[in-house]
Amino acid sequence: LMVRPMTPDEREAFLQEPYLAIVATLGPDGVPHLTPVWHHFDGRRFMLLCEPFAVKVRNMKRDRRVSLCISTDDEPARYVLVQGTATLSDDWDPELLRAMSLRYVGAEKGERYFERTYKEVRFSLVTVTPSKVISRVEEE
Numbered sequence: 001l002m003v004r005p006m007t008p009d010e011r012e013a014f015l016q017e018p019y020l021a022i023v024a025t026l027g028p029d030g031v032p033h034l035t036p037v038w039h040h041f042d043g044r045r046f047m048l049l050c051e052p053f054a055v056k057v058r059n060m061k062r063d064r065r066v067s068l069c070i071s072t073d074d075e076p077a078r079y080v081l082v083q084g085t086a087t088l089s090d091d092w093d094p095e096l097l098r099a100m101s102l103r104y105v106g107a108e109k110g111e112r113y114f115e116r117t118y119k120e121v122r123f124s125l126v127t128v129t130p131s132k133v134i135s136r137v138e139e140e
Helices: 008-016 055-062 094-105 107-120
Strands: 002-005 021-026 032-037 046-050 065-071 078-089 124-139
Touching (some): 032 055, 046 094, 055 078, 055 124, 094 107
Antiparallel strands (some): 021 065
16 A cells, blocks of 8 residues: 555645534544534635634634545545634625535535525634645555
């Protein structure tokens, strides 16, 4: 088994796939808190939509350091690890939720999911600006 870095093109393509990101924040006691989330990568930053009173959001308000792990569970194993800083905002474009809904749920169900969720759920935008990114592919 050989592990190699992803090329920039491989990483860009990988980050457009509908893989969940596991976001790690730090609790008040210093214990990591891990949560699976949808994400959107714009080529520079990662965007997450999170409910404002979620533990991860409360943690980010106190300590802006976060990590993301985006990985496959198939072969060849591929993953991107991100360390960065989170910025929170209540001002975000609904098209972000629509794009994420279509990507993660599919065209038909995604539009219905977007319409329902946009009306019923309040979100905060979390923007993660990476300070370090590691991407790997495991090959035979």
